[in-house]
Amino acid sequence: xxxxxxxxxxxxxxxxxxxxxxxxxxxxxxxxxxxxxxxxxxxxxxxxxxxxxxxxxxxxxxxxxxxxxxxxxxxxxxxxxxxxxxxxxxxxxxxxxxxxxxxxxxxxxxxxxxxxxxxxxxxxxxxxxxxxxxxxxxxxxxxxxxxxxxxxxxxxxxxxxxxxxxxxxxxxxxxxxxxxxxxx
Amino acid sequence: xxxxxxxxxxxxxxxxxxxxxxxxxxxxxxxxxxxxxxxxxxxxxxxxxxxxxxxxxxxxxxxxxxxxxxxxxxxxxxxxxxxxxxxxxxxxxxxxxxxxxxxxxxxxxxxxxxxxxxxxxxxxxxxxxxxxxxxxxxxxxxxxxxxxxxxxxxxxxxxxxxxxxxxxxxxxxxxxxxxxxxxx
DNA sequence: TGTACATCAGTGAACGCGCGTTCACTGATGTAC
DNA sequence: TGTACATCAGTGAACGCGCGTTCACTGATGTAC
Numbered sequence: 358x359x360x361x362x363x364x365x366x367x368x369x370x371x372x373x374x375x376x377x378x379x380x381x382x383x384x385x386x387x388x389x390x391x392x393x394x395x396x397x398x399x400x401x402x403x404x405x406x407x408x409x410x411x412x413x414x415x416x417x418x419x420x421x422x423x424x425x426x427x428x429x430x431x432x433x434x435x436x437x438x439x440x441x442x443x444x445x446x447x448x449x450x451x452x453x454x455x456x457x458x459x460x461x462x463x464x465x466x467x468x469x470x471x472x473x474x475x476x477x478x479x480x481x482x483x484x485x486x487x488x489x490x491x492x493x494x495x496x497x498x499x500x501x502x503x504x505x506x507x508x509x510x511x512x513x514x515x516x517x518x519x520x521x522x523x524x525x526x527x528x529x530x531x532x533x534x535x536x537x538x539x540x541x
Numbered sequence: 542x543x544x545x546x547x548x549x550x551x552x553x554x555x556x557x558x559x560x561x562x563x564x565x566x567x568x569x570x571x572x573x574x575x576x577x578x579x580x581x582x583x584x585x586x587x588x589x590x591x592x593x594x595x596x597x598x599x600x601x602x603x604x605x606x607x608x609x610x611x612x613x614x615x616x617x618x619x620x621x622x623x624x625x626x627x628x629x630x631x632x633x634x635x636x637x638x639x640x641x642x643x644x645x646x647x648x649x650x651x652x653x654x655x656x657x658x659x660x661x662x663x664x665x666x667x668x669x670x671x672x673x674x675x676x677x678x679x680x681x682x683x684x685x686x687x688x689x690x691x692x693x694x695x696x697x698x699x700x701x702x703x704x705x706x707x708x709x710x711x712x713x714x715x716x717x718x719x720x721x722x723x724x725x
Numbered sequence: 726t727g728t729a730c731a732t733c734a735g736t737g738a739a740c741g742c743g744c745g746t747t748c749a750c751t752g753a754t755g756t757a758c
Numbered sequence: 759t760g761t762a763c764a765t766c767a768g769t770g771a772a773c774g775c776g777c778g779t780t781c782a783c784t785g786a787t788g789t790a791c
Binding site for chain 2: 382383384385386458459460461462478494495496499502503505506507508509510511513514517518519520521531532534535538539
Binding site: 362363364365367398399400401402405406 | 766767768770
């Protein structure tokens, strides 16, 4: 990257660095000034793209929901594949995932965020509905909630490093087996 | 409470206020000065009991794990009751619960915290092992992980207000039904 | 029962720090003609 | 193809704020004798 006055893709860079920083040290460690430092840019530059710190977190969460939604579309109709893909998304996008479910950091009603979240939760619900009802061990209205709880809980525990002694196991494969046995 | 020089139970008060404040506005909103203000005490007083902000969060998490462990003991051997009690604990102690699984806020190896966490996770694992193996739909090694993921995910989604349209339902009862159908 | 003294709990002033935010600015880019 | 100009992206100095932390202190409590 040459030393030009214009960065060229500062918005993209800031989002990437933010995800990385959050993955490393949690959302509390995030500051616009630190991101500016990492991007080699003046400390006031990030505000140009995100207005303020809160705006950045909201943008990151919205991006996360959009990406997760795209993943859900790709595996639609397959319960096991959905569970695997969901957990793999969380594990490979830890910075995004941690922010997506921190309601306390996402105040206000940003239109993009609300839309992305709605779309993704609708896709999750549709995914469960598409499963053959005879194969489900749980009545439909709660089956979606149970499945979401399972994958969200697993992903959260994994990211928190609360799951010990299984660090060599692939989390995607593990949740796949669990989902198959519980909902298969 | 008379206007005495000594507060009398400042440690207890600070912990309670911290849990309340976190429940209201998330862990980011927590500061020793704000807690001192709420307790009507000089801003340097809290540090007397917790050394620093991090120490307070660690003490709160340790207390949470201890309480949750006690709850687990009370329902030992009953899978459904365990699930219900777990979620009820999270819902009625949101301040504690939010901090307990924020590894990024609990740096260092505080002995009390490590002990409380180990005890509680061991109790959870023992709870699952005590279930009749013939009734479990999942092989034991992963059954505990699946059950924990389910209740933790459910509790987290509930606390995040990610579960919509069910606000009038009792979360304990709901997870009880799910656990019964999945693991009963 | 009284006294002396150590210990504990809380005070309040002071400090330095990193932060978000504002603002007038300047360099670069794109577009109309 | 060239020129003028609007718009956009980034700068850097300045500000005020709340915070954690330190420190010498003081009031209250408990205990030894």
